[in-house]
Amino acid sequence: MVTKYRGILEWMKQQIENEQLKAGDKLPSIRILAEQFQCSKNTVVKALLELEKQHIVYAKPKSGYYIVDNYRVPSPNENIDFLSAGPDERIIPYEDFQHCINQAIDHYKAQLFTYSEQQGLYSVRKELVKYLQNLQVFTKPERLVITSGSQQALHILSTMPFPNGKKKVLIEQPTYFGMIDTLQLNQSDTLGIDLTMDGIDFERLESLFRNNDIKFFYIVPRCHNPLGHHYTNEEKKKIVALAEKYDVYIVEDDYLAELDVDSKADPLFAYEPNGRIIYVKSFSKVFLPGLRIATVVLPKTMIDSFVRYKFSADFNTSALSQGALEIYLKSGMFHYHLENVKQLYINKMKTLLNACSSYLPSYISFTKPKSGFYLTIFLPSHIDVDKLIYLLHEKHIYVDNASRMYLVGNKQKAIRLSISQVYENKIDLGIQQLAACIMEMCERKKYNPLSFKSYL
Missing domain, CATH: 3.90.1150.10 (Aspartate Aminotransferase, domain 1)
Incomplete structure (x- = not known):
């Protein structure tokens, strides 16, 4: 649903694009625009101020608003973008989240602008636990760590020691480039297992687990990047069973869980024995990439070590981002x-x-x-x-x-x-x-x- 404020912005840009409004033209008065869009004058003023910030219009004292000379609205139809991987800009909830940021500042005040809990604000972790239940991930706030995006989580996991004492990392082929880049920069000893839309070869997987010193298997179980592959629940159970048999941890990158159309699909975490699955959940693809918020569900034995590695990188994730996300989740806006x-x-x-x-x-x-x-x-x-x-x-x-x-x-x-x-x-x-x-x-x-x- 497009708000009145956003509607005014889009209408104005479309008028310029279609040359209905040209450089130097005077805009209708605030009263007329308010009547046209059936909104308050304050909403119109807010939209005009935003257009002024974008150098699309300018104000003449005691005269009104005018179109800036030589302004041209960039047309989205000039490009066909199959490259970008962030969320569609047309549905990013800028205004809703701005309200949440303002409320977070009012609610948390000084907490947001000082060093906060290294593991993440406890109230945010409690809210994330509720949210993760919708994805069939049942856990406790004490097992969550909030990170500055999932990339930070993957970097830490690639560098820190694991309880099994092993060194090598196994990844699907192909897989998320950010993970490959992290492993290469850290000079990690990395192995690959071929993945097609038919899945992986389980005999090959067992052989790799059995004959190699594998610390963890990094897997994107659904909405795979770049293939789009989804594992079945039975396949996920087999992978977890093999990991348990050969003392291999699994790093489950469930970055697009919300887009899975199969309501019966479970994460690997749902089948974990003895805390063997490390569950990574990003909010960048379906929400706001610039927020830099992700969460990791860790085995209890790994939390202290993980937090120590995170502390050496950035002390703590932005408390302002955490607080605003908490309010956004609580309000039902995210749903x-x-x-x-x-x-x-x-x-x-x-x-x-x-x-x-x-x-x-x-x-x-x-x-x-x-x-x-x-x-x-x-x-x-x-x-x-x-x-x-x-x-x-x-x-x-x-x-x-x-x-x-x-x-x-x-x-x-x-x-x-x-x-x-x-x-x-x-x-x-x-x-x-x-x-x-x-x-x-x-x-x-x-x-x-x-x-x-x-x-x-």
Whole structure:
């Protein structure tokens, strides 16, 4: 639902974009705008002040507001953005969260601007425990640590010692690039296990667990980045059982749990014996990335060590962000926000899947996620992925090179598409252009599609 305030901003920009209002034009009076939008004069003034801050309008004393000369509203339709992975800017709840920040300042006052509890504000952890129950994660506030985003949590887990005394890390291939980058920067001894839309080879997983000194297995159980893969509950139970058998910890990155369309799907944490699963939950993808808030559910034996490593990095996560999130959760605003978010992304993913099925040549394989942000397209071996990305860039179409989501020596020719910030009405055109570029590059090489191996 668009607020009156946001409606005024969007109307004004649209009027300029359509040249209904031009540089130097005087705007209707505050009274007329209030009548037009059926809102208070204060709401109109607030919108005009925001437009003035953006240098779209300016005020003449005792005269009114005018359009700034040479102002041009950037058109979102100029770009087709399959690259960005943050939440859709059109549904970020700026105003609602601003109220929460103001309330947090009033409620917590000095607490927010001094050093706070290293593990995170206890009242926030209590609220997060309630929220996690909706995701089938049942725990206690004492086991939670609030971190400055999930990336910080993954960095700490990659560097700190684990109770099993082991050193190596196992990851899916492909996987989240931020994790690969962290492991490489920390010079961690890392192994990979191939993941396709059919899952992983469990005999291979058991062999890796049995024959290697594996500290933990990093896994994205649903809405996988970059494939969009989802494990079944039975597969999750098998993974947990093997981890228990061979004394391997599991780091479960459940960053997009809210977008899972399967109401019966459980996290691995639901099957954990003896505190073997470390559950990481980010709020960046469905909420506000700049908030830098995530939470980690840890075994009791690891909390002190984890907090010590975190303290050496940043003392504590922003108390202001924590306090505002607590109020946002308590108020029910987050639940309402998620309902809108989920439906938007479901619709976008359906549109993307239909477009790929309709326009990509038959010799091109692509994953078929049931929900989430990401879809991966696998390319013929002769295709220069960087050149393809460059050709698309020239057409204002942006995609990601998925080869960076594999360990060195195991890279595939692939691109990742994200639906999070692309406009739904531009998806078809983007895939048509992508298909045309691929076919053109294949034609130049006189490519034989029958020789292309599917990685699905």
